[in-house]
Amino acid sequence: MRFTQTISGTTYEFDGLVELMAKATPLRSGDQLAGCAATSDAERAAAAWQLADVPLTTFLAELVVPYETDEVTRLIIDTHDREAFAPVSHLTVGGFRDWLLETATLDDAASRYSAVAPGLTPEMVAATSKLMRNQDLILVASAARVRSAFRTTIGLPGRIATRLQPNHPTDDPRGIAAATLDGLLMGCGDAVIGINPATDSPHATADLLHLLDDIRQRFSIPMQSCVLSHVTTTVDLISRGVPVDLVFQSIAGTEPANSSFGVTVPMLLEANEAGRSLKRGTVGDNVMYLETGQGSALSAGAHLGTGGKPVDQQTLETRAYGLARALEPLLINTVVGFIGPEYLYDGKQIIRAGLEDHFCGKLLGLPMGVDVCYTNHAEADQDDMDTLLTLLGVAGAAFVIAVPGADDVMLGYQSLSFHDALYVRQALSLRPAPEFEEWLAGLGMADADGRILPVDPATSPLLALTAAP
Known part of the structure; x- marks a missing residue:
């Protein structure tokens, strides 16, 4: 599948999902070393714009690493929970980003995130993160709870x-x-x-x-x-x-x-x-x-x-x-x-x-x-x-x-x-x-608010550790 995006009269082409995701990634030296990073901020913006319109279901059809040759891919696909995926299956990557941010404002955000988690593949989540500012990443993560x-x-x-x-x-x-x-x-x-x-x-x-x-x-x-x-x-x-x-x-x-x-x-x-x-x-x-x-x-x-x-x-x-x-x-x-x-x-x-x-x-x-x-x-x-x-x-x-x-x-x-x-x-x-x-x-090392208190060297039993063999 080829993707194209035109910005300010310039058309950018991306040969498949692997290239599109790489070009949409915020700049980092590892991707430059691998030769897959966007060559300009404009190309990166075009890739992110196009990635936002990719349906989440695409990641179940076009695999980033082949199923036949990689056991991690097989584990991801074979354990995918389609029932958990159903509530967000109609969304694009950009739409899923919006859903995450809207859900973060709700009192039951944590339970909603937990319910959908088994239906998300790593590639869906990685793609969404590429469209998010730092504050977006922080807001959604702060609303999620994993015990x-x-x-x-x-x-x-x-x-x-x-x-x-x-x-x-x-x-x-x-x-x-x-x-x-x-x-x-x-x-x-x-x-x-x-x-x-x-x-x-x-x-x-x-x-x-x-x-x-x-x-x-x-x-x-x-x-x-x-x-x-x-x-x-x-x-x-x-x-x-x-x-x-x-x-x-x-x-x-x-x-x-x-x-x-x-x-x-x-x-x-x-x-x-x-x-x-x-x-x-x-x-x-x-x-x-x-x-x-x-x-x-x-x-x-x-x-x-x-x-x-x-x-x-x-x-x-x-x-x-x-x-x-x-x-x-x-x-x-x-x-x-x-x-x-x-x-x-x-x-x-x-x-x-x-x-x-x-x-x-x-x-x-x-x-x-x-x-x-x-x-x-x-x-x-x-x-x-x-x-x-x-x-x-x-x-x-x-x-x-x-x-x-x-x-x-x-x-x-x-x-x-x-x-x-x-x-x-x-x-x-x-x-x-x-x-x-x-x-x-x-042991008298923390107060009622969980703050750590100074220890008396004369009485702390932990100082026996200094005598460890």
């Missing part, structure tokens, strides 16, 4: 959780314990205490899992832990009786990209069942922790779609959420600026991508979080991260990631600090997850 639970409840209104990320370059237990203490004293860790291990050694992973589980039990913390090793390593440890709470895996939006991670859809579904079989949750049984990021498919050379054309990175990112939806995760976050300036060049592009990813994930029914981050060679700084964090707080992000001093010394990138989490909760009157907040209050 998940394990030992804490994630995604409740008026709350924002945090992943406490105590990484260490050598997985030293004392270094990890010190970073964990630092975060807990500032009210972080209610989403997960999650470690990126320095190696994928099963023995080292098991040691870290035992360390975190010991901390949880010693201090009766309502929390879940995770060591972000490969899913096959975690499943093997489950079979050995190691205390696994969450099963982690990085995922992407195409079958070849997931193959580069060493995973398949059946493997991920099996891992989800393995995690649930342990029945370690207390308030829910969502056991998967998934990470994504715009540019991952392109970086693996796995970004080509129908007709061999490059698919824009934001659409491929949203397809990863279509896979995630089938896994019913407790947590999923985009590591939005982590891959580097080749894909998101500067603070402006990182902020836009973070809002897009959050919007698309929530609209597809995911408890969406964001690692608000950048690499040191990107044209971005901590002021940009402050802006994105604040916008995500307004938009109702389920959680963010926090590391000591905003500087991850193991992965070598800049994220948020524990202080940043305190800032956004204070500025926007947001609170921790309720189970975690109750624990903090019980």
Whole structure:
């Protein structure tokens, strides 16, 4: 199918849906690298204008990545709920944008979004996001509600959780314990205490899992832990009786990209069942922790779609959420600026991508979080991260990631600090997850409004962590 659009006497042609969506995408370096970005603002505007008139049903007929050759596409199409889709099936992409914005003003917006979510494909949602300003993405996302639970409840209104990320370059237990203490004293860790291990050694992973589980039990913390090793390593440890709470895996939006991670859809579904079989949750049984990021498919050379054309990175990112939806995760976050300036060049592009990813994930029914981050060679700084964090707080992000001093010394990138989490909760009157907040209050670490209080070094039981082996 070819699309044409004339603006001010100039006619622009787009060869198929893949090209149209790529040309309509707000400018980003990854699409320029892939050779699919619009060559001018005028061409981008023409593509967006044309995309607005595309019926949503087109995305069920003209697939961005072929059904026959891609298992992610097959999962998306085979699980599509046509009954849920029916209320919006008559709309175009532009009409759906209008419906979302109108619905956001209603008292029952969250339930309306939830009802239609199983009927939306990632491509429909990605296309709609391309027509939206930042404020549109924030408004709709803030009206959506997605809840998940394990030992804490994630995604409740008026709350924002945090992943406490105590990484260490050598997985030293004392270094990890010190970073964990630092975060807990500032009210972080209610989403997960999650470690990126320095190696994928099963023995080292098991040691870290035992360390975190010991901390949880010693201090009766309502929390879940995770060591972000490969899913096959975690499943093997489950079979050995190691205390696994969450099963982690990085995922992407195409079958070849997931193959580069060493995973398949059946493997991920099996891992989800393995995690649930342990029945370690207390308030829910969502056991998967998934990470994504715009540019991952392109970086693996796995970004080509129908007709061999490059698919824009934001659409491929949203397809990863279509896979995630089938896994019913407790947590999923985009590591939005982590891959580097080749894909998101500067603070402006990182902020836009973070809002897009959050919007698309929530609209597809995911408890969406964001690692608000950048690499040191990107044209971005901590002021940009402050802006994105604040916008995500307004938009109702389920959680963010926090590391000591905003500087991850193991992965070598800049994220948020524990202080940043305190800032956004204070500025926007947001609170921790309720189970975690109750624990903090019980130790005298939080007041009745969920605000974190100074700890007396002489009496705090948490300081025993400094004696960890």
